[in-house]
Amino acid sequence: MTDADRKPDLRDHVEPVESRKPTLEHIDDDPVYSYKDQRKIIRRVDIRLILMLGFMHCVCLIDRGNLGSAAVAGMKKELDLIGNRYNKIAVSFFPPYICLQVFGPILVRKIGPVNYLSGVCFIWGAVMLSGGFVKEWPQLVGIRIIIGALEAGFFPACVYLISTWYTRYDIQRRYAIFYLLGCVASAFTGILSYGITFMNGLQGLSAWRWIFIIQGLITCAIATVGWFILVDFPDRMESSKRKFMSNDEYEFILRRIEKDRGDVLLEPFNARKYFAAGLDINIWAFGFIYFSCTTTAYAVTYFLPSIYEKGMGFSEGTSLCLFAPPYAAAGVLMVVTSWIGDKYHIRGPILIFNALVTITGLPLLGFTSGVAPRMVGAFLTTMGCNANIPAAMAYQANNIRGQWKRAFASAVFVGLGASGGMTGSLIFRTQDAPGYHPGILTCVGLSVLIIIMVMLLSVRFYILNKRVDRGELVIGNLPGFKYTY
Numbered sequence: 001m002t003d004a005d006r007k008p009d010l011r012d013h014v015e016p017v018e019s020r021k022p023t024l025e026h027i028d029d030d031p032v033y034s035y036k037d038q039r040k041i042i043r044r045v046d047i048r049l050i051l052m053l054g055f056m057h058c059v060c061l062i063d064r065g066n067l068g069s070a071a072v073a074g075m076k077k078e079l080d081l082i083g084n085r086y087n088k089i090a091v092s093f094f095p096p097y098i099c100l101q102v103f104g105p106i107l108v109r110k111i112g113p114v115n116y117l118s119g120v121c122f123i124w125g126a127v128m129l130s131g132g133f134v135k136e137w138p139q140l141v142g143i144r145i146i147i148g149a150l151e152a153g154f155f156p157a158c159v160y161l162i163s164t165w166y167t168r169y170d171i172q173r174r175y176a177i178f179y180l181l182g183c184v185a186s187a188f189t190g191i192l193s194y195g196i197t198f199m200n201g202l203q204g205l206s207a208w209r210w211i212f213i214i215q216g217l218i219t220c221a222i223a224t225v226g227w228f229i230l231v232d233f234p235d236r237m238e239s240s241k242r243k244f245m246s247n248d249e250y251e252f253i254l255r256r257i258e259k260d261r262g263d264v265l266l267e268p269f270n271a272r273k274y275f276a277a278g279l280d281i282n283i284w285a286f287g288f289i290y291f292s293c294t295t296t297a298y299a300v301t302y303f304l305p306s307i308y309e310k311g312m313g314f315s316e317g318t319s320l321c322l323f324a325p326p327y328a329a330a331g332v333l334m335v336v337t338s339w340i341g342d343k344y345h346i347r348g349p350i351l352i353f354n355a356l357v358t359i360t361g362l363p364l365l366g367f368t369s370g371v372a373p374r375m376v377g378a379f380l381t382t383m384g385c386n387a388n389i390p391a392a393m394a395y396q397a398n399n400i401r402g403q404w405k406r407a408f409a410s411a412v413f414v415g416l417g418a419s420g421g422m423t424g425s426l427i428f429r430t431q432d433a434p435g436y437h438p439g440i441l442t443c444v445g446l447s448v449l450i451i452i453m454v455m456l457l458s459v460r461f462y463i464l465n466k467r468v469d470r471g472e473l474v475i476g477n478l479p480g481f482k483y484t485y
Contacts, residue, residue, distance in 0.1 A: 102412070120154055162178065287417070352450070401476030465482045469483070
């Protein structure tokens with residue numbers, strides 16, 4: 001085969017490794033497409049990947065977090081959820097969810113994003129639907145365990161899939177949009193649930209049962225749409241039957257990723273190397289930052305309606321409807337801070353700012369007596385903790401090289417985040433109402449921990465980057481690669 005017959009390789013237009021500089025100006029200097037054309041190609045990826053995954057994550061969070069709405073809508077009374085029975089139902093989701101996280105990135109690679117992500121989404125929607133027909137509260141525990149097992153690999157697989165399509169300084173905005181759609185779900189779960197309460201008694205079923213049935217049906221519908229729209233990994237799209245761009249456009253995506261971090265080509269799976277990534281202290285630090293973020297975020301999702309009802313004296317319907325406005329405000333803060341983080345190539349300061357917003361809101365929510373200051377606290381707490389979710393995801397994604405290491409990091413990261421969910425479902429106990437002071441103080445402490453860990457990592461990254469500048473260190477086997485802090 002002559003050089004003229006040889007198929008162009010994605011490395012043909014990539015500068016030698018030693019000359020790479022991880023800046024957007026360098027990455028955007030493509031030999032084939034203008035900057036305007038590049039943006040058009042990436043927007044097409046955004047529509048097929050980010051929006052579809054966002055909608056699927058949306059129903060994922062609805063199914064995971066509708067327990068609070070169902071509790072307010074009569075589930076506690078009908079299933080006799082006295083003592084800590086409600087907490088047991090809430091926490092039962094998390095053990096299988098945490099234990100099975102690590103398999104998500106492997107399965108999505110082996111089975112493919114389309115079949116794996118849309119398949120598990122459809123199945124857990126069907127299981128959620130069955131929750132509307134339980135007779136005793138232990139049956140609901142079983143359903144939550146099954147949903148936890150099915151959802152376990154979904155989020156790390158999504159985080160991993162998104163990270164393979166975008167460069168480091170394009171990614172926080174994408175994570176923000178992906179997670180923002182989930183926030184929209186959380187915001188309007190209360191309103192949707194309130195509307196469903198008017199079905200109380202229809203076909204002999206209580207309102208809370210219809211919440212599970214209707215939301216399970218919505219999940220199955222979204223999963224079906226996802227099967228037709230989702231895309232494969234970028235390195236497999238040229239041979240995929242689901243191509244939505246030309247081969248030249250796929251080559252551009254691959255060139256762009258290769259310029260940014262040099263890991264577009266997937267190494268054969270090696271279990272020893274995959275789990276050896278667990279020796280990287282950075283991966284665990286990112287995970288514990290995410291754990292601290294999700295503990296507060298889950299606690300708000302599960303208990304804010306109850307705080308409104310028991311702590312502020314609102315009615316059932318008002319409590320469900322008031323669930324939405326803080327999440328809408330959180331979406332605004334999320335988008336603004338993500339845009340700033342990507343534009344100015346910063347990650348740590350965004351995490352610290354959002355943690356400070358959370359720390360400001362929590363005492364207002366738990367230690368003031370008036371409705372107005374507690375409502376302000378609910379807004380600030382919801383805004384800060386949820387805006388930090390995509391910030392933590394981008395912080396982790398920016399500082400990991402190698403696809404299988406990235407896959408392992410995603411699993412550990414989301415697994416520890418799920419541990420935060422289990423913690424968040426337990427720290428707000430029924431006997432602590434209406435102030436929930438132990439839970440509030442726990443969330444304050446974890447927000448302070450975020451600030452401390454980010455500051456320590458920033459010092460570490462600064463020192464290591466200086467060693468890279470002096471030629472004393474190569475990070476991730478890629479000369480010129482530096483940490484983002």
